[in-house]
Amino acid sequence: MPRMLSISLTVLAVYSAVIALIPPLRRGLSGLTEFVDSWLFPIAPNLAYAAFTALLAGALARRKRIAWRLVVVLLGISLALSLAGVLVLLYVPGGTFEGGKGTLAETAFSLVVVTLLMVLMLWSRQEFYARVQPASARKAILTLGGLLAVSFVVGFLLVTAFSGTLPPHRRAVWTLSHTLGGVFDVPHPGHPPSWVSFLIGLMSAIALITAFAVLFRSQRAKAVLAPEDEERIRKLLGERDSLAYFATRRDRSAIFSPSGKAAVSYRVVNGVSLAGGDPVGDPEAWEHAIRAWTDQAAAYGWTPAAIGASEEGARAYQRGGLKVLELGDEAVIDVAAFTLTGREMRGVRQAVNRVERAGYTLCVRRHHELNPEEMRTIIGRAEAWRDTETERGFSMALGRLGDPRDGQCVLVQARKPDGDEAALLSFVPWGATGLSLDLMRRDRDAENGLMEFMVAGLVEAAPGLGVDRISLNFAVFRSAFEEGARIGAGPVIRAWRRLLLFLSRWWQLESLYRANVKYHPEWVPRFLAYGDTRDLVKVGIASAVAEGFLRPPSLPQLLRRGEA
Incomplete structure (x- = not known):
């Protein structure tokens, strides 16, 4: 029922927008418009109404209870009017109004249709359970009142400056009438230019649309991992997923299975409950943790999605009702099999030798081996060498450096011939015998080939650290780059x-x-899990925001840019 209603209202929204923008089409389809408006659902050739209907369709698709109530109210008003029309027409000779267009049969038919729609809405009441933000109705009313007040003030100033034939004593009443969309009609002996009326109507429409957007907004969740939840997550970290340690990010939340043996680590971004990697804990309990996570998303009207899931995790998400799409591949180095010999490793070998001849040195150690002063220096260099305004990463980044609880992380430092820092890599634990790349920074003036030098040095030092596998970067759509470059590749992949x-x-x-393929790693596929194909764009935007590739500007940022 929610999907059917959403699709129907989306069609109405598109139809309203099209007939509003194309006058010849509006005149040609006037009969259809009148039929739908009279017998099915209110419709108007108006962009503001189209936007409102689209918002309502989206809220119904997310099973918002408040959207269901609004539709019931609209149908209730229509039902009351149809019933009143039938009762009145029964007392009118011939079953018609004087000068009216509706007959008793037409009005009775409309009453039957609206009654059936009302019964369907009441019957499907339990399907609309998603909550909105607390006090959303109050916030929406305040938003509407504030924006309409702005519309009135701006409109009154415009009417004062461009009054046209409107007398001074009528300007305030005329402005108020048009600000409220003509809910009350006061005859006026004149009027200002038509563009003034249009601007006032546009501002009021924006106020209405914004208020409904506030009304339908999903419940937000604080992106904070409570200390007790972090402790529980750390106890569930295992050997399976190279991204498991990133579940301890403190800008995520966690939801646990009823047994507490598994958990899904997630953050809510733009109405998407975005999980990072596989669930942590016992795979036997993954299904229950995923169900708890998707149930929570449904209750709050969030769109569930998981980014960077392994093949095993993708199957678990799929069993939990999500669809799965291959996203790319993770590069994993087998320490025992890695070698710099051979023709295929010639480029890496030459880079390593060049950096060594330049006098660079390498230091590999656990974080807990650094003293506080050394760690402060490393943090300062990492901050100075960052090439973006904010830290990037969500599914494959820890988002912190130097925390005492991360003492088992491994730091790889490259130093220049004079002993100054040149580059650094930081890896988080992957179980007891693995490492997963977290942070990569370098001085732009340092020698080329520095990363190859550091990776090769880490592999050489890995046995002493008890490490037998190293996860490097994630290559999005890796197979497309590889297969599309092969001879005989088809036109689609090219x-x-x-x-x-x-x-x-x-x-x-x-x-x-x-950057990854030169090491000839093992490619491990990673997947995106999502609920509905229609949500892919929304999930993609939320993922880009979470990973730091897309940063929606805030009002303070816009003001700062304007001052600059």
């Missing part, structure tokens, strides 16, 4: 590769693939 190469001008798509 076109897809060209598109990715074009997008690589702004995002590190090809460069991440190139």
Whole structure:
């Protein structure tokens, strides 16, 4: 029922927008518009109404209880009017109003249709259970009142400056009438220019749309991992997933299975409950943790999605009712199999030798081996070498450095011939015998080939650390780059590769693939899990925001830019 209602209202919204924008089409479809408006659901050739209907459709699709109530109210008003019309028409000779258009049969038919729709809505009441933010109705009323007040003040100033034929003593009443959309009609001996009326109506429409957006807004969740939850998460970290340690990020939340043996680590971003990687804990309890997570998302009207899931995790999410899409591959180095010999490793070998000849040195140690002063220096360099305004990462980044609880993390430092820092890599534990790349920073003036030098040095030092596997970067759509470059590749995969190469001008798509493939790693597929195909764009935007690739501007930022 929610999906059917959402699709129906979406069609009405598109129809309203089209007939509002194209006058010839509006005149040609006037009969259909009148039929729908009279017998099914209110409809008008108005962009503001189209936007409102689209918002209502989206809220119904997310099973918002308040949207269901609003539809019931609208149907109740229509039902009352139809019933009143039938009762009145029964006492009118011939079953018609004087000068009216509706007959008794038409009005009775409308009454039957509206009654059936009302019965369907009441019957499906339990399907609309999603909550909105606390006091959303009060916030929406305050938003509407405040914005309408702004619309009135601006409108009155416009009417004062461009009054046209409207007399001075009528300006305030005329402005108020048009600000409220003509809910009360006061005859006026004149009027200002038509563009003034249009602007006032536009501002009022924006006020109405904004108020409904506030009304339908999903419940937000604080992106904070409570200390007790972090402790429980740490006890559940195992050997399976290289991304498991990132579940201890403190800007995520966690929801546990009823037994407490598994948990899903997530953050709510723009109405998407975005899980990072696989659930942690006992795989036998993953299904229950995923069910608790999706139930919570449904209760609050969030869209569930998981980014960076392994093949095993993707199957678990799929059993939990989500769809799965391969996102790319993670590069994993087998320490025992890695070697710099051979023709295929010639580029890496030459880079390592060049950096060594330049006098660079390497230091590999656990975080707990650094003294506080050394760690402060490392943190300062990591901050200074960051090439973005904010820290990036969500599914494959820890988001902190130097925390005492992360003492088992491994730091790889490259130093220049004079002993100054040149670059650093930080890895989080992957179980007891693995490492997963967290942070990569370098001085831009340092020698080329520094990363190859550091990775090779880490592999050499790995046995002493008890490490036998190292997870490097994640290459998005890795197979497209690889297969699209092969001789005989089909036109579709070649076109897809060209598109990715074009997008690589702004995002590190090809460069991440190139940075990993030189080590000839084992490629481990990673997946995106999502609820509905219609939500893919929304999930993609939320993922980009969470990972730090997209940062929606806030009002203070816009003001600062304006001052600059």
